[in-house]
Amino acid sequence: MKAYLSIGSNLGDRGHYLQQSCQRLAEHLEVKIIKRSGTYETKPWGNVDQPDFWNQVLEIETSLAPLDLLDLCQEVEKSLGRERLIRWGPRTIDIDLLNYDNKVWEDDRLILPHPRMEEREFVLAPLREIAPHYILPSGKRVTEVCGDGEVWRLESK
Numbered sequence: 001m002k003a004y005l006s007i008g009s010n011l012g013d014r015g016h017y018l019q020q021s022c023q024r025l026a027e028h029l030e031v032k033i034i035k036r037s038g039t040y041e042t043k044p045w046g047n048v049d050q051p052d053f054w055n056q057v058l059e060i061e062t063s064l065a066p067l068d069l070l071d072l073c074q075e076v077e078k079s080l081g082r083e084r085l086i087r088w089g090p091r092t093i094d095i096d097l098l099n100y101d102n103k104v105w106e107d108d109r110l111i112l113p114h115p116r117m118e119e120r121e122f123v124l125a126p127l128r129e130i131a132p133h134y135i136l137p138s139g140k141r142v143t144e145v146c147g148d149g150e151v152w153r154l155e156s157k
C-alpha cells in the first residue's frame, strides 16, 4: 500500500531526528521509503510559543495494516525520546499518518486522512514537492491550496 507520513522536529538536533526517524522506519522489513521531500523550516502551528520546526513528508510503500503502521510510528517516536506533554507542543520527533491507500478511517486511535492536514502549510509544502497530483480531503489538488503558517525550504537535508 502507498502511504504518506509527515515528520517534524523542534527540539535538539532537528536534522538528526528527521534522519533517524527515516532510518528507523526503513529498518522495518515491511516499510520502504519511496520519496522523501526536502526539509522545510516552519513556524509553529497551533501553539506558537515554541521553537521553529523542521518538517518533511515521506511517501512510503508498506504491507503493514494502518494500525500497525501507527504502532511503528509511535515506537519510533518513543525510541527517539518523544514525550507527550502538551498538545501541539515541542517534540524531538512527531510522525503523523496523512494518508493510507486513500482509506477513510476513524476510530479512537487513528483518523484518516489526517483531519488537519489541509490547514497546515508545513504539511502541504513538502507534499506539493513530492506529490503535486495529490488530491486533498476537500477534493482540491495540493497545488491549488495554501495552508496556514510560514515555511522555508532549506537547501540541504
Ligand SMILES: Nc1ncnc2c1ncn2[C@@H]1O[C@H](COP(=O)(O)OP(=O)(O)OP(=O)(O)O)[C@@H](O)[C@H]1O
Pocket (backbone or CB within 6 Å): 084, 086, 087, 088, 089, 094, 095, 096, 097, 098, 108, 109, 110, 111, 112, 113, 114, 115, 116
Ligand atoms: N492520522 C493520524 N496520525 C497520527 N496520529 C493520529 C492520527 N489520527 C489520530 N491519531 C492519534 O492522535 C494521538 C495524538 O497524536 P500526537 O500526540 O502526535 O498529536 P499532535 O501531533 O500533537 O497533534 P495533531 O494530531 O494535530 O498532529 C495519537 O495518540 C494517535 O492515536
Ligand SMILES: Nc1nc2c(c(=O)[nH]1)N=C(CO)CN2
Pocket (backbone or CB within 6 Å): 007, 008, 009, 042, 043, 044, 045, 046, 047, 053, 055, 088, 089, 094, 096, 122, 149
Ligand atoms: N510548524 C509545525 N507546527 C506544528 C507541528 C509541526 O510538525 N510543524 N506539529 C504539531 C503537532 O502535530 C503542531 N504544530
